[in-house]
Amino acid sequence: MTMDPVETNPDHYRVVFENDRVRVLEYRDQPGDVTTPHRHPDSVMHTLSSFRRRLVSGDASRDVELAAGTTAWLDAQEHHGENIGDSETHVLFVELKEGADPTDASGLLGPG
Template sequence: MLLLESEHVRVFGCTDAPGDLTHVHRHPASVMVTLTGFDRRLVAGGPDLDVALPAGTAVWLPAQRHSGRNTGSTPTHTILLELLDVPVEDRDPTVLGPGPSQS
């Protein structure tokens, strides 16, 4: 669900159920905030990446292309803030998932 969009940022609320699979899609550099526990397998043509994050976690996500499956036993709810002004890096397309968290 789109919550806000401007020339600088796009903010989505994302929910899914256990077992749900997304189609392959792209994100610009983003910040993701988990409102519930988050268990997901990300796939982008390289090795799969299993990600487990507790509720209330904020992580930096470099620009990426992937599909994902909710591998947890509960629905997930996240807020994704896509940063439209951040230049896209020339990244290895097999690099997936959260980058280092910022304290």
């Protein structure tokens, strides 16, 4: 079973750029939208909108609120998410193609 977010959640994720070193994903959702479980490698995240989300991995969950224009490091991880706010989520992820294995993640959810 694939855990690639573009395949598990094609209504929300799309590839906007890719080469042999990085892949850039655009993510969009609406209030109340929930994603299915997926994996992210080490990434840089840039928010294009302000939003509130709940990220869940196994028994752990974390509520995240970020302002538009925030740029943050995202450790490799596996999770699913839910838009718990009242605005659209719009984010760009620059995924590194080398680095930590998301199945060996440190247990962090969301940006570091």
